[in-house]
Amino acid sequence: MPRHPPPAALVLGGAGLIPFLGLAALVILGQSLFGLAPRPLLAAYGAVIASFLGGLRWGAAAASPEGRGADYAVSVVPSLIAWASLFAPAPWDLGTLGALVLVWGLVDQDLPRRGLVPAWLGRLRLVLSGVAGLALLAAGFWGAT
Template identity: 85%
Template sequence: MHRAAPPAALILGAAGLIPFLGLSALVILGQAPFGIAPRPLLAGYGAVIASFLGGLRWGAAAASPEGRGADYAVAVVPSLIAWAALFAPGPWDLRALGALALAWGLIDQDLPRRGLVPAWLGQLRLVLSGVAGLALLAAGFLGTA
């Protein structure tokens, strides 16, 4: 039986896109409200969310009766890539984080297939990772360095 995503997951997931969309727009427009550069804020937020995505896989592995060691190893990859991206010069920081978000949305599709997370989470992840990844890539390609 497929159950629908809980409203809280939908609302909080959508709210989590606001910084991606808002900061990406500021980067693209070359705006720095209140004298705060949006690029490092966007990169930092992207890195934090990438770590959150790794935590999702770690939690799924911990909750699984099989608890495969490979899942734990894969779970740390987004954090490591995101941390390295923070050291990359602009625009490569945002491009790397955007590619990571898009790729990880696809990589994590094995979790619902294996029954480690509900099907709705896999679908929600595709949408959220897609929007976040495209926002980061847009800022990385269209924004000012």
Template identity: 90%
Template structure:
């Protein structure tokens, strides 16, 4: 990441990947976490993060002088899809969430191009969404049900 990336964003963003990596590994290995099934924990965390990603667009729209209504509408899509994914049977819950997180990393690339967020945030989002989405997909394809 370039020097203009805020260190806190790098550290906190990276820390946010720990549950994705750990829980996905447990799902794939079929191992519980302190007696709890890791799949619903991973799905819940994925849904929360997907909602957070929508909130990023909402915040960018609110901070923008023009505050385009379309951005507000688009910003609720991840929350709605993530909520629906929680009702999907395994393995589709994690597959939908993985595809959503990956896709949303790309969807949000218009924000830095439009000057609504710093360029470094667009690059960071690609990396974070890539890792998070791929771990969800890996657990959804190779994990135990």
């Protein structure tokens, strides 16, 4: 497995943080985005990304010769929590999503240890999940409701 992330993973991963940072800033500042409230936009984006993170584990399980059933079961947890968070009142909507993204960055660290994904992916996930999760938490608890 490659030791370093491919440039596309770095560029696309970094670009994926733009909506988190931009929308979180708008929520905190109490500003709109072209007349749209940024909080539900940020919540929706966070829920989509949380579901994507679960899909990463599903894909790793599918690619594994063992294909452990526990990995498939665990992979649906982010989608379910993210979906439920969309119905939570502020600040728990973004707070739940932020905690989920942060915790899932740690949960998935077993994937590189088990050899299911490259080590670079585990490191990249920690950075991306850290920034995204903190942006969600900041917007959730310091943003205008």
